Amino acid sequence: MKIDRFRSAWGIARGPNMNNWAQWFPELKAQGYSGVEVDIHPLEPSRDFPRLRELCDQTGLELGLMIHSSWFQYLGPRPAGTKADHHLQNYRSLLKSVQQLKPSTMNFQSGEDLWDVEESIKFYKGTIEIDSELGISGRVYHETHRNRSLFTPYATRRILEAVPELRITADFSHWMVGCERVLDLSEGDTVMMDAIIPHVYHIHARIGTTQASQCPEPTNPVFKEEKECFERIWKDIIRSRVKDGATKRIVFVPEYGPFPYHPIGSAKTHSQVADEEGQRLQVLFSDFAATLNDA
Template sequence: MQISRFRSIWGVDPGANLEKWKEWFPCLKRLGYSGVEVDILVLNPEHDFVLLRDICDHLDLKISVVIFSSLPQSQGLRSTGLNADIHLQRYREQLQLAAQLRPVKINAQDGQDSWAPDESVKFYKGTLQIDSELGLSGVVCHETHRSRSLCNPYVTEYILEQVPDLRITADLSHWMLVCERILDVRDDDRAVLAKVIPHVHHIHARIGTTQSSQCPDPTNPVFREERQCFERLWQWVIKERFEQDGDNVHITFVPEYGPFPYHPYGSQKFYGAVADDEGARLQAFFEEIGGKLTPA
C-alpha cells in the first residue's frame, strides 16, 4: 500500500515568481510530504505553471490540483442561472489547464447545492465524458463540499446511484457540519456511507465538528468524539480501497486546515502547524492501518 501526503497551499502567498513557495517547498519535503495540492485560481497559467512544475520536479514532489466549475463562495456571490451545461463548459476549461501540471489527482469542487438532483446527475455524467475525451479518466475526484452538488450524504447517494463511475474526494468535515451530528452512529447514516465510501479515491483529512468545519486542535480531548468518528471513517475508506485495489492501492490525503474563517479566531495554534502536525499523525495512523491489511 502506498500512502501519499499532500500539503494544501491554501492561505500561503506564492510570492513573485513563486519565490515564497520555492523557499517553502523544501521544508514540506523534509516534513515528509509527497506533494502539494494547488488551487488553480491562484496561478497564472502562462507564467506560473512552468515554474511550479520545475520546482516540484527538482524536489520530487507530486502535484494535485483543485479546480472549480464555478467560482467558490470565497470569491463572492455565485452568479444566477448557472446550469449543468455552463458548469460543464468551465469544468472542461479548468481541466485542460490542470492537465498541463501533470497532476496525480485533480480535486473538483463542482456543481451547486441549489440544483435539482437530476441536474447534478446530468452534470456528473458530463464530467465523465469530458474526462475521457481529455485522457483524464480516473484522475478527477469530486469533493463533498458545502454549496456544491455533493453537499450532503443523501443527495450524494442519489447521484452515485445514477453515476456509479464517479470518484469522490471525501471532505467529511462538511457533511458533519451540514448534518449537525456525528456521522457514523445512526444506522441510516451508516447505510448511506456504505454506499458512498466505495467511491472515495482522495481524502481531505480535516476534522470538523457538528458546528464548525474545522476544529482548532484535533488532539485536544474536547474533540475526542469527533476525532474518533473521523478516524473510523478514514479507516473504512482505506479498507474499502484495499478490498478494491489490493496491493496496488494508493491512498492520497491532504491535512487540509485553512486560515480564518475556517480556523477559529483566537486559536492558540496556527492553522499551518495544525496541518503539519495532523499530517504526520495521520500518516502514521494510515500506515498502521495499511500494515494490518497488507499480506505478510
C-alpha cells in the same frame, strides 16, 4: 497499499515569482510530504504554471490541483442561473489547461447546491464523458463540499447511484457541520456512509465538529467523539480501497485552512495543525494499511 501525504497550499502566500513557495516546498519534502495541493484559480497560466511545475520538479514533490467548475475562488456573489452545461464547458476547458502541469491528482469542487438532483446527475454524467474524451478517466475526484452538488450525504448517495463510476474526495467535515451530528452512530447514517465510502479515492483529512467545519485542536479530549468518528471513516475508506485490489495508493491531505476556517485566538496556527495532523495520520493510516496488507 501506499499512503501518500500531500500538503495544501491554502493560506500560504506564494510571494513574487513564487519565491515564498520556493523556500517552503523543500521544507515540505523534508517533513515527509509526497506532494502539494494547489488551487489553480489565483494563478496566471502562462506565467505561473511553468514556474509551479519547475518548483515541484526541483523539490521532488508531486502536484495535486484544486479546481472549481464555476464561481472561481468564491469571489463576489454566486453567478446566477448557471446550469450543468455551463459548468461542463468550464470543466473541459480547465482540464485541458492544467494538463501542462502534469498533475498527479485533480480535485474538483463542482456543481451547485441549489440544483435539483437531476441537474447534478446530468452534470456528473457529462464529466465522466469529458474525462474519457481527454484520456484522464479515473484521475479526477469531486469533493464533498458545501455550496456544491455533493453538499449533503443524501444528495451524494442519490448522485452516486445514478453515476456509479464517479470518484469523490471525502471532505466529510462539511457534512458533519451541515448535518449537526456525528456521521456514523445511527443505523441509518451508517448504511448511508457504507454506500458512499466505496466511491472515495482521495481524502481531505480535516477533523470538523458538529458546529464547525474545522477543529482547532484535533487531539484535545473535548473533540474525542468527532476525532474517533473521522478516524473510523477514514480507515473504512482505506479498507475499501485495499479490498478492490486495483488501487495501489491513496493520497490524503491534512487540509486545515486559515481564518475564517481557523478560529481567531487559537493556540496553534492552521499550518501547525495541518503539519501535526499530517504526521499523526501518516502513522495511523500506514499502520492500519499494513494490517490489511498482511491479512
